[in-house]
Amino acid sequence: MAPLDISLLPAEASADTDTMREVADLVNRVYATAENGQWLPGTTRTTVEEITELTRAGQIVVARLDGAVVGSIRVQHLDAETGESGMLVADPDHRGMGIGRRLRSFVIDMLRRQGIGTLQIELLVPRDWTQDSKEFMAGWNERSGYKVVRKGAFEEQYPDLAPRLATPCDFVIYHKAL
Template sequence: MAQNGDVVNGSPSKASNLTIEFPHISLAEDEGFTTALTELVNAGYSEAEAGIFKPGYLRTSASEIASFIKTGILVVASAPSPETTSKRIPLGCISIKKLAENRAELGLFAVAIEQRGSGIGRDLMDWAEKWCLDNCGGSGVAIAQLDLLVPTHFTHTFKVRLELWYTKRGYSLTGSRDFALDYPSLAPQLAGPTEYRVYEKTLV
Protein backbone atom coordinates (compact mmCIF):
# COMPACT_ATOMS: atom_id res chain seq x y z
CA MET A 1 0.00 0.00 0.00
CA ALA A 2 1.43 3.38 -1.00
CA GLN A 3 0.72 6.26 1.33
CA ASN A 4 1.03 9.97 0.64
CA GLY A 5 4.56 11.02 1.51
CA ASP A 6 6.17 7.83 0.24
CA VAL A 7 8.79 8.70 -2.34
CA VAL A 8 7.92 6.74 -5.48
CA ASN A 9 10.00 7.21 -8.63
CA GLY A 10 11.50 10.45 -7.40
CA SER A 11 8.80 12.42 -5.60
CA PRO A 12 5.56 11.89 -3.66
CA SER A 13 2.14 12.58 -5.16
CA LYS A 14 0.43 15.80 -4.13
CA ALA A 15 -2.83 14.08 -3.14
CA SER A 16 -3.55 14.22 0.59
CA ASN A 17 -3.59 10.87 2.45
CA LEU A 18 -3.51 8.89 -0.77
CA THR A 19 -3.99 5.13 -0.48
CA ILE A 20 -3.46 2.70 -3.35
CA GLU A 21 -4.85 -0.81 -2.95
CA PHE A 22 -7.21 -3.48 -4.18
CA PRO A 23 -10.40 -2.20 -2.50
CA HIS A 24 -12.20 -4.51 -0.08
CA ILE A 25 -14.81 -6.65 -1.80
CA SER A 26 -17.53 -4.97 0.27
CA LEU A 27 -17.02 -1.77 -1.75
CA ALA A 28 -18.48 -3.57 -4.75
CA GLU A 29 -21.84 -3.13 -3.00
CA ASP A 30 -21.20 0.52 -2.14
CA GLU A 31 -23.24 2.34 -4.78
CA GLY A 32 -21.70 5.71 -4.02
CA PHE A 33 -18.17 4.37 -4.42
CA THR A 34 -18.82 2.39 -7.63
CA THR A 35 -20.79 5.26 -9.16
CA ALA A 36 -18.03 7.78 -8.37
CA LEU A 37 -15.40 5.46 -9.83
CA THR A 38 -17.51 4.83 -12.94
CA GLU A 39 -17.97 8.55 -13.52
CA LEU A 40 -14.23 9.12 -13.01
CA VAL A 41 -13.32 6.50 -15.62
CA ASN A 42 -15.93 7.61 -18.16
CA ALA A 43 -14.94 11.27 -17.80
CA GLY A 44 -11.28 10.44 -18.32
CA TYR A 45 -11.88 8.20 -21.31
CA SER A 46 -14.27 10.67 -22.93
CA GLU A 47 -11.17 12.81 -23.50
CA ALA A 48 -8.66 10.01 -23.94
CA GLU A 49 -10.82 8.37 -26.63
CA ALA A 50 -12.54 11.45 -28.05
CA GLY A 51 -13.36 10.92 -31.73
CA ILE A 52 -12.38 7.24 -31.63
CA PHE A 53 -15.86 5.99 -30.80
CA LYS A 54 -19.26 7.13 -32.01
CA PRO A 55 -21.20 9.62 -29.82
CA GLY A 56 -22.82 8.08 -26.76
CA TYR A 57 -20.11 5.52 -26.08
CA LEU A 58 -19.19 5.02 -22.40
CA ARG A 59 -16.03 3.17 -21.35
CA THR A 60 -17.52 1.30 -18.39
CA SER A 61 -20.54 0.88 -16.13
CA ALA A 62 -21.11 0.65 -12.38
CA SER A 63 -21.94 -3.04 -12.68
CA GLU A 64 -18.65 -3.71 -14.50
CA ILE A 65 -16.69 -1.73 -11.91
CA ALA A 66 -18.39 -3.72 -9.15
CA SER A 67 -17.49 -7.00 -10.87
CA PHE A 68 -13.85 -5.91 -11.19
CA ILE A 69 -13.73 -5.14 -7.46
CA LYS A 70 -15.32 -8.50 -6.63
CA THR A 71 -12.83 -10.41 -8.77
CA GLY A 72 -9.89 -8.48 -7.34
CA ILE A 73 -8.45 -7.07 -10.56
CA LEU A 74 -9.04 -3.34 -9.99
CA VAL A 75 -6.55 -1.22 -8.05
CA VAL A 76 -7.93 2.08 -6.75
CA ALA A 77 -6.22 5.24 -5.53
CA SER A 78 -8.41 7.00 -2.97
CA ALA A 79 -8.40 9.63 -0.25
CA PRO A 80 -10.62 10.15 2.83
CA SER A 81 -13.87 11.98 2.24
CA PRO A 82 -13.79 15.55 3.64
CA GLU A 83 -17.21 14.83 5.16
CA THR A 84 -16.36 11.60 7.00
CA THR A 85 -13.15 9.59 7.31
CA SER A 86 -15.17 6.36 7.14
CA LYS A 87 -15.74 7.00 3.42
CA ARG A 88 -13.10 7.21 0.72
CA ILE A 89 -13.17 9.18 -2.52
CA PRO A 90 -11.73 7.39 -5.59
CA LEU A 91 -9.10 9.48 -7.41
CA GLY A 92 -7.85 6.98 -9.96
CA CYS A 93 -7.64 3.31 -10.89
CA ILE A 94 -5.84 0.68 -12.95
CA SER A 95 -6.74 -2.95 -13.62
CA ILE A 96 -4.25 -5.82 -13.38
CA LYS A 97 -4.98 -9.16 -15.02
CA LYS A 98 -2.46 -11.97 -14.70
CA LEU A 99 -2.15 -13.58 -18.13
CA ALA A 100 0.64 -16.09 -17.48
CA GLU A 101 3.19 -17.05 -14.87
CA ASN A 102 5.41 -14.09 -15.75
CA ARG A 103 2.99 -11.73 -17.54
CA ALA A 104 0.20 -9.37 -16.52
CA GLU A 105 -1.97 -6.96 -18.50
CA LEU A 106 -2.63 -3.42 -17.26
CA GLY A 107 -5.77 -1.58 -18.30
CA LEU A 108 -8.65 0.72 -17.30
CA PHE A 109 -6.05 3.32 -16.33
CA ALA A 110 -7.70 6.58 -15.32
CA VAL A 111 -7.13 9.53 -12.98
CA ALA A 112 -9.73 12.10 -11.94
CA ILE A 113 -9.43 15.05 -14.31
CA GLU A 114 -8.94 17.52 -11.45
CA GLN A 115 -6.08 15.36 -10.12
CA ARG A 116 -4.02 15.28 -13.31
CA GLY A 117 -0.48 16.43 -12.70
CA SER A 118 -0.68 15.45 -9.03
CA GLY A 119 1.44 12.31 -9.49
CA ILE A 120 -1.42 9.87 -8.91
CA GLY A 121 -1.09 8.35 -12.38
CA ARG A 122 2.61 7.74 -11.82
CA ASP A 123 1.97 6.27 -8.39
CA LEU A 124 -0.71 3.94 -9.74
CA MET A 125 1.59 2.70 -12.48
CA ASP A 126 4.47 2.24 -10.02
CA TRP A 127 2.18 0.26 -7.71
CA ALA A 128 0.90 -1.92 -10.57
CA GLU A 129 4.40 -2.65 -11.87
CA LYS A 130 5.60 -3.59 -8.39
CA TRP A 131 2.63 -5.94 -8.05
CA CYS A 132 3.53 -7.52 -11.40
CA LEU A 133 7.12 -8.05 -10.30
CA ASP A 134 6.10 -9.45 -6.92
CA ASN A 135 3.40 -11.75 -8.30
CA CYS A 136 4.62 -12.61 -11.80
CA GLY A 137 8.36 -12.49 -11.32
CA GLY A 138 9.03 -15.86 -9.77
CA SER A 139 12.00 -16.30 -12.07
CA GLY A 140 13.16 -12.77 -11.37
CA VAL A 141 11.61 -11.33 -14.54
CA ALA A 142 8.06 -10.16 -15.13
CA ILE A 143 6.43 -8.58 -18.17
CA ALA A 144 3.82 -5.82 -17.89
CA GLN A 145 1.66 -5.50 -21.00
CA LEU A 146 -0.77 -2.76 -22.00
CA ASP A 147 -2.81 -1.94 -25.08
CA LEU A 148 -3.43 1.41 -26.73
CA LEU A 149 -6.25 2.04 -29.21
CA VAL A 150 -5.00 4.67 -31.67
CA PRO A 151 -6.99 6.14 -34.58
CA THR A 152 -5.24 6.02 -37.94
CA HIS A 153 -7.45 8.57 -39.72
CA PHE A 154 -6.39 11.55 -37.57
CA THR A 155 -3.74 12.51 -35.02
CA HIS A 156 -5.07 12.09 -31.50
CA THR A 157 -3.03 14.44 -29.31
CA PHE A 158 -3.96 12.67 -26.07
CA LYS A 159 -2.80 9.32 -27.47
CA VAL A 160 0.44 10.91 -28.67
CA ARG A 161 1.14 12.20 -25.15
CA LEU A 162 0.22 8.87 -23.61
CA GLU A 163 2.48 6.91 -25.97
CA LEU A 164 5.35 9.26 -25.09
CA TRP A 165 4.65 8.81 -21.36
CA TYR A 166 4.63 5.01 -21.66
CA THR A 167 7.81 5.07 -23.73
CA LYS A 168 9.58 7.18 -21.10
CA ARG A 169 8.54 4.61 -18.51
CA GLY A 170 10.27 1.87 -20.50
CA TYR A 171 7.40 0.41 -22.52
CA SER A 172 8.15 -0.66 -26.09
CA LEU A 173 5.77 -1.25 -28.97
CA THR A 174 5.81 -4.99 -29.72
CA GLY A 175 2.99 -5.36 -32.22
CA SER A 176 -0.76 -5.00 -32.63
CA ARG A 177 -3.93 -6.96 -31.95
CA ASP A 178 -7.34 -7.26 -33.61
CA PHE A 179 -9.71 -5.03 -31.64
CA ALA A 180 -12.77 -6.61 -33.27
CA LEU A 181 -11.58 -10.05 -32.19
CA ASP A 182 -10.97 -8.96 -28.58
CA TYR A 183 -14.07 -6.77 -28.30
CA PRO A 184 -16.61 -7.84 -30.95
CA SER A 185 -19.46 -5.89 -29.32
CA LEU A 186 -17.45 -2.64 -29.25
CA ALA A 187 -15.92 -2.75 -32.73
CA PRO A 188 -19.14 -1.50 -34.44
CA GLN A 189 -19.01 1.59 -32.22
CA LEU A 190 -15.65 2.73 -33.62
CA ALA A 191 -15.93 6.01 -35.53
CA GLY A 192 -13.14 5.12 -37.96
CA PRO A 193 -10.09 2.93 -38.57
CA THR A 194 -7.85 2.28 -35.59
CA GLU A 195 -4.72 0.40 -34.63
CA TYR A 196 -4.76 -1.64 -31.43
CA ARG A 197 -1.14 -1.39 -30.31
CA VAL A 198 0.55 -3.62 -27.75
CA TYR A 199 3.28 -2.28 -25.46
CA GLU A 200 5.46 -4.31 -23.09
CA LYS A 201 7.94 -3.61 -20.33
CA THR A 202 10.29 -6.12 -18.75
CA LEU A 203 10.43 -5.72 -14.99
CA VAL A 204 13.46 -6.98 -13.08
Protein backbone atom coordinates in the same frame (compact mmCIF):
# COMPACT_ATOMS: atom_id res chain seq x y z
CA MET B 1 -2.32 18.64 1.23
CA ALA B 2 -3.57 15.20 2.25
CA PRO B 3 -1.39 12.35 1.06
CA LEU B 4 -2.47 10.27 -1.88
CA ASP B 5 -3.67 6.85 -0.81
CA ILE B 6 -3.30 4.00 -3.31
CA SER B 7 -4.97 0.66 -2.63
CA LEU B 8 -6.31 -2.47 -4.24
CA LEU B 9 -10.04 -2.55 -3.58
CA PRO B 10 -10.92 -5.66 -1.55
CA ALA B 11 -13.55 -7.96 -3.09
CA GLU B 12 -16.05 -6.79 -0.42
CA ALA B 13 -15.89 -3.26 -1.81
CA SER B 14 -17.96 -4.55 -4.72
CA ALA B 15 -20.96 -4.28 -2.38
CA ASP B 16 -20.28 -0.58 -1.81
CA THR B 17 -22.45 0.85 -4.57
CA ASP B 18 -21.38 4.47 -3.97
CA THR B 19 -17.72 3.59 -4.52
CA MET B 20 -18.54 1.43 -7.56
CA ARG B 21 -20.46 4.34 -9.08
CA GLU B 22 -17.68 6.81 -8.18
CA VAL B 23 -15.06 4.70 -10.00
CA ALA B 24 -17.27 4.02 -13.04
CA ASP B 25 -18.22 7.71 -13.33
CA LEU B 26 -14.58 8.81 -13.14
CA VAL B 27 -13.50 6.29 -15.81
CA ASN B 28 -16.35 7.28 -18.13
CA ARG B 29 -15.82 11.02 -17.62
CA VAL B 30 -12.08 10.76 -18.35
CA TYR B 31 -12.47 8.46 -21.36
CA ALA B 32 -15.21 10.68 -22.87
CA THR B 33 -12.45 13.27 -23.35
CA ALA B 34 -9.43 10.99 -23.84
CA GLU B 35 -11.13 8.99 -26.62
CA ASN B 36 -13.34 11.79 -27.93
CA GLY B 37 -14.25 11.09 -31.57
CA GLN B 38 -13.21 7.45 -31.42
CA TRP B 39 -16.61 6.05 -30.36
CA LEU B 40 -20.17 6.55 -31.49
CA PRO B 41 -22.15 8.97 -29.28
CA GLY B 42 -23.54 7.24 -26.20
CA THR B 43 -20.72 4.69 -25.96
CA THR B 44 -19.15 4.63 -22.50
CA ARG B 45 -15.89 2.98 -21.46
CA THR B 46 -17.41 1.01 -18.61
CA THR B 47 -20.48 0.48 -16.44
CA VAL B 48 -21.12 0.23 -12.70
CA GLU B 49 -21.81 -3.47 -13.28
CA GLU B 50 -18.43 -4.04 -14.93
CA ILE B 51 -16.52 -2.15 -12.20
CA THR B 52 -18.42 -4.21 -9.60
CA GLU B 53 -17.44 -7.45 -11.33
CA LEU B 54 -13.78 -6.39 -11.68
CA THR B 55 -13.66 -5.31 -8.04
CA ARG B 56 -15.06 -8.66 -6.97
CA ALA B 57 -12.25 -10.26 -8.99
CA GLY B 58 -9.64 -8.13 -7.17
CA GLN B 59 -8.67 -6.17 -10.29
CA ILE B 60 -9.37 -2.53 -9.39
CA VAL B 61 -6.77 -0.27 -7.76
CA VAL B 62 -7.85 3.22 -6.72
CA ALA B 63 -6.13 6.45 -5.73
CA ARG B 64 -7.87 8.52 -3.06
CA LEU B 65 -7.36 12.09 -1.90
CA ASP B 66 -9.25 13.05 1.27
CA GLY B 67 -11.32 9.91 0.77
CA ALA B 68 -12.46 10.83 -2.75
CA VAL B 69 -11.51 8.59 -5.68
CA VAL B 70 -9.19 10.61 -7.94
CA GLY B 71 -7.71 7.80 -10.03
CA SER B 72 -7.95 4.14 -10.87
CA ILE B 73 -6.40 1.34 -12.88
CA ARG B 74 -7.39 -2.21 -13.72
CA VAL B 75 -4.88 -5.04 -13.28
CA GLN B 76 -5.21 -8.69 -14.24
CA HIS B 77 -3.13 -11.79 -14.91
CA LEU B 78 -3.17 -12.88 -18.56
CA ASP B 79 -1.17 -16.04 -17.84
CA ALA B 80 1.37 -17.28 -15.28
CA GLU B 81 4.07 -14.96 -16.69
CA THR B 82 2.15 -11.93 -17.89
CA GLY B 83 0.05 -9.25 -16.24
CA GLU B 84 -1.95 -6.52 -17.92
CA SER B 85 -2.99 -3.11 -16.71
CA GLY B 86 -5.56 -0.87 -18.36
CA MET B 87 -8.35 1.64 -17.91
CA LEU B 88 -5.90 4.01 -16.22
CA VAL B 89 -7.43 7.36 -15.28
CA ALA B 90 -6.56 10.40 -13.20
CA ASP B 91 -9.11 13.05 -12.28
CA PRO B 92 -8.63 16.05 -14.62
CA ASP B 93 -8.72 18.36 -11.55
CA HIS B 94 -5.65 16.60 -10.11
CA ARG B 95 -3.41 15.96 -13.10
CA GLY B 96 0.37 16.15 -13.05
CA MET B 97 0.72 15.35 -9.33
CA GLY B 98 1.78 11.73 -9.80
CA ILE B 99 -1.56 9.91 -9.55
CA GLY B 100 -0.96 8.01 -12.82
CA ARG B 101 2.66 7.24 -11.96
CA ARG B 102 1.78 6.05 -8.43
CA LEU B 103 -1.03 3.82 -9.74
CA ARG B 104 1.31 2.26 -12.29
CA SER B 105 4.10 1.67 -9.79
CA PHE B 106 1.63 0.16 -7.28
CA VAL B 107 0.52 -2.32 -9.97
CA ILE B 108 4.11 -3.12 -10.93
CA ASP B 109 5.09 -3.80 -7.29
CA MET B 110 2.01 -5.98 -6.83
CA LEU B 111 2.67 -8.04 -9.98
CA ARG B 112 6.37 -8.45 -9.08
CA ARG B 113 5.40 -9.82 -5.68
CA GLN B 114 3.09 -12.27 -7.46
CA GLY B 115 5.97 -13.53 -9.62
CA ILE B 116 4.81 -11.89 -12.86
CA GLY B 117 7.72 -11.09 -15.21
CA THR B 118 6.04 -9.07 -17.97
CA LEU B 119 3.50 -6.25 -17.89
CA GLN B 120 1.35 -5.68 -20.97
CA ILE B 121 -0.57 -2.53 -21.78
CA GLU B 122 -2.72 -1.73 -24.77
CA LEU B 123 -3.28 1.62 -26.43
CA LEU B 124 -6.25 2.22 -28.73
CA VAL B 125 -5.35 4.88 -31.30
CA PRO B 126 -7.21 6.41 -34.25
CA ARG B 127 -5.77 5.05 -37.50
CA ASP B 128 -5.95 8.25 -39.57
CA TRP B 129 -5.53 11.12 -37.11
CA THR B 130 -3.81 11.84 -33.83
CA GLN B 131 -5.48 12.06 -30.44
CA ASP B 132 -3.59 14.25 -27.92
CA SER B 133 -4.18 11.90 -24.98
CA LYS B 134 -2.78 8.97 -26.99
CA GLU B 135 0.31 10.93 -28.04
CA PHE B 136 0.85 11.73 -24.36
CA MET B 137 0.48 8.05 -23.42
CA ALA B 138 2.80 6.87 -26.20
CA GLY B 139 5.49 9.30 -25.04
CA TRP B 140 5.06 8.36 -21.39
CA ASN B 141 5.08 4.64 -22.19
CA GLU B 142 8.34 5.00 -24.09
CA ARG B 143 9.96 7.05 -21.28
CA SER B 144 8.83 4.43 -18.78
CA GLY B 145 10.48 1.48 -20.52
CA TYR B 146 7.49 -0.03 -22.34
CA LYS B 147 8.36 -1.49 -25.77
CA VAL B 148 5.91 -1.89 -28.65
CA VAL B 149 5.58 -5.62 -29.36
CA ARG B 150 2.57 -5.67 -31.67
CA LYS B 151 0.15 -3.46 -33.59
CA GLY B 152 -3.09 -4.49 -35.19
CA ALA B 153 -6.50 -3.47 -36.45
CA PHE B 154 -9.02 -3.06 -33.65
CA GLU B 155 -11.79 -4.81 -35.61
CA GLU B 156 -9.71 -7.98 -35.92
CA GLN B 157 -9.01 -8.20 -32.20
CA TYR B 158 -12.42 -7.01 -30.97
CA PRO B 159 -15.04 -7.74 -33.65
CA ASP B 160 -17.87 -7.39 -31.12
CA LEU B 161 -16.87 -3.84 -30.12
CA ALA B 162 -15.82 -2.60 -33.57
CA PRO B 163 -19.35 -1.55 -34.64
CA ARG B 164 -19.28 1.05 -31.82
CA LEU B 165 -16.20 2.80 -33.28
CA ALA B 166 -16.76 6.20 -34.88
CA THR B 167 -13.46 6.05 -36.77
CA PRO B 168 -11.04 3.26 -37.71
CA CYS B 169 -8.72 2.48 -34.80
CA ASP B 170 -5.63 0.37 -34.24
CA PHE B 171 -4.33 -1.09 -31.02
CA VAL B 172 -0.72 -0.96 -29.96
CA ILE B 173 0.52 -3.55 -27.48
CA TYR B 174 3.43 -2.69 -25.19
CA HIS B 175 5.43 -4.95 -22.91
CA LYS B 176 7.63 -4.00 -19.98
CA ALA B 177 9.94 -6.46 -18.27
CA LEU B 178 9.33 -6.29 -14.51
